[in-house]
Amino acid sequence: MxxxxxxxxxxxxxxxxxxxxxxxxxxxxxxxxxxxxxxxxxxxxxxxxxxxxxxxAGKEDIHVTLLNQLMETWLDPLVEMDASGDPLEELLAYVQRKLDMARELPRESRLFAGEIIQGAPRMLPHLEADLKPLFDEKCAVIQTWVDEGKLAPVDPRHLVFSIWSTTQHYADFAVQIGVLMRTDVAAPGADAFLRDLFSKLLTPAKGQ
Amino acid sequence: MxxxxxxxxxxxxxxxxxxxxxxxxxxxxxxxxxxxxxxxxxxxxxxxxxxxxxxxAGKEDIHVTLLNQLMETWLDPLVEMDASGDPLEELLAYVQRKLDMARELPRESRLFAGEIIQGAPRMLPHLEADLKPLFDEKCAVIQTWVDEGKLAPVDPRHLVFSIWSTTQHYADFAVQIGVLMRTDVAAPGADAFLRDLFSKLLTPAKGQ
DNA sequence: TCGTGGCTTTACCAATTGGTCAAAAAGTTA
DNA sequence: TAACTTTTTGACCAATTGGTAAAGCCACGA
The missing domain is CATH 1.10.10.60 (Homeodomain-like)
Incomplete structure (x- = not known):
């Protein structure tokens, strides 16, 4: 047994x-x-x-086990963001890690997305217990960076949402992207684009 | 009958x-x-x-009917983007329309997301026939704006992807956002954030 | 070689699911 | 009101689904 x-x-x-x-x-x-x-x-x-x-024990047991394992992996890139590092570098590295993860673990990304879209019936506890505290902690770090003038003034929460959505989009909507990008074979560019997007957003207006 | x-x-x-x-x-x-x-x-x-x-005729007939109706609504904000308008204004207005739509039609957004995540089994033809041509057309318009120096140099395709992902995120991941934003009651800010994000990305480097 | 315990399969449910059909109930119209 | 059409329903299926029970298999130590 x-x-x-x-x-x-x-x-x-x-x-x-x-x-x-x-x-x-x-x-x-x-x-x-x-x-x-x-x-x-x-x-x-x-x-x-x-x-x-x-x-x-049953179908649900398998699903829950999968979700539990996923949560760790999923939070990892954010955990690694270092409050004592250079703000802009830390955030851009975080974006890159999330993008890499979406590419390497698309199934996990879709599993997560599907669960959330359907109201997270089996994952709400995890969101509350694991994600929320980490989210709050890292948002506070980002807010500090903003307050110290090391980043352009942004709402840390929406910043994090935008990082999640833009990176995971490449995994979750891969089929759509496949249709729309089919024109030219070689067309990555996502890395450079997102780097550009977020560095322009986050670079403070006046000299660093 | x-x-x-x-x-x-x-x-x-x-x-x-x-x-x-x-x-x-x-x-x-x-x-x-x-x-x-x-x-x-x-x-x-x-x-x-x-x-x-x-x-x-059956379960599938209902689903397909829903998807057909949705496609029109879904493409509409992009259709409205006017090649003869001011580039930055047009794009920011497009962002706003997508965001409004995510807020007003969250069920439709989730239906669409779910269908794409699962490989778009019933919608691939629509993507090819309706979305692709419109996407190519509007990307060409944006490319023109870039070439004329009216926008900062960006890959139009990734730009559009980032607009889709950031705006739809507020509908598709509403449960997650609900958990994470629960701290303070009043916290919209998505509009302002996205406006800031995309205007910084798109504003040309030297005087307009 | 013989148990013994972990692993696997065959046979089988009860509940749910998408769907059918003929008959009843509303409308509609003459 | 009678005749006809459209709408609605109750009874019923065959297939699928998550899950069970019990017997069989197989490795390994004594």
């Missing part, structure tokens, strides 16, 4: 749980919670449906 | 179809296509399930 919250998990347990979670990430991010079926996860993971239910 | 594509629809048909579509917008935008059920639409609209199927 892998349910008990003790004992070291065997190699097989480790492998199969990870197989299931990876398959579930595919399926949940592509169809949403209610749209995903255990049969799809079963097929994608190569494990039979009852076998999946041997490793997880 | 309201299926036939002729005859003037009766008052009852008009009323009931609109009841159904409004209820379906609630349900689809909150749960996604596969997550929504005819029973939910039935309850939300006050019409029995077989009655709903009397007015629409």
């Amino acid at each position: 892998p349910d008990g919250a003790e004992k070291k998990p065997s190699r097989i347990q480790l492998r199969n749980r990870s197989l299931i979670l990876d398959a579930a990430l595919d399926v949940f991010s592509a169809h949403g919670y209610r749209g995903a079926t255990l049969d799809q996860i079963s097929e994608a993971s190569g494990l039979s449906k009852p076998n999946i239910l041997y490793y997880f | 309201p299926d036939g594509a002729e005859k003037k629809p009766s008052r009852i048909q008009l009323r009931n179809r609109s009841l159904i579509l409004d209820a379906a917008l609630d349900v689809f935008s909150a749960h996604g296509y596969r997550g929504a059920t005819l029973d939910q639409i039935s309850e939300a609209s006050g019409l029995s399930k077989p009655n709903i199927l009397y007015y629409f």
Whole structure:
């Protein structure tokens, strides 16, 4: 019984749980919670449906596990923003990290987006407990930078929202972007554009 | 039989179809296509399930009808952008219109976002046929403005993406924003922030 | 080689879901 | 009011879905 919250998990347990979670990430991010079926996860993971239910208590358990794991990864780039670093550099580096993450983990980005769009039924507690405190803390840091004149005056909250939305857009709306960018093959430019966007916004008006 | 594509629809048909579509917008935008059920639409609209199927060929028909109606509304703010107007004013007005729309039609915004995130299975044709040409046309206009030195040099495509993402974020991620902004009651500021963001980006370096 | 315990499968539910159909109930019109 | 059309409903399906139970498999230590 892998349910008990003790004992070291065997190699097989480790492998199969990870197989299931990876398959579930595919399926949940592509169809949403209610749209995903255990049969799809079963097929994608190569494990039979009852076998999946041997490793997880149910569909919701898989989803929640995925969401829990995601939260850490998701907050990481913001955690790394250093209050003692150079303000503009720190923020631009944060933008770059978020953009890299959207490119490397598009499934996770879509899973998160889908959950929030649908009212975050299974993630509200996480938002309150994990995201909110970090958000408040980092907004305070940014506000300090603004007050010290090291950044142009901006509302830190809307700044963070704009960083989230612009970067995640490249993962969440990838299909749309694919259609619209199809014209010319090579067209990254997102990095340079966002760097330009946010440095112009944040650079203080008079000499640094 | 309201299926036939002729005859003037009766008052009852008009009323009931609109009841159904409004209820379906609630349900689809909150749960996604596969997550929504005819029973939910039935309850939300006050019409029995077989009655709903009397007015629409099936679940997919309702969804497609919704998506078709949405496309028009969605493109409208961009259509209104006037190539002969003042570049900066036109773009800032476009931002404002998109932001207003996100606030007034959050359900539509979420329906659209959900559809795109899930790979736009029912909307790819619309993106190709309607969005792409308009996008290319307006990007060309913006490029002209840039070439004439009326705007700072930016990639028009990424500019448009950033406008879409920042404005729609306020509708699609409303729950998250609700959690994070809960601290102080009155905190709009999105309008001013986005205006600042995009005017700093777009104002040419040397005198206009 | 024989247990023993962890792992896997086959067979099976009960509930939900999208959808059908024929008959009843409203309108409409003559 | 009678005849006809449109709208609405109750009863019913077949397929899908999340989940269960019990038996079988398989590795590994004694």
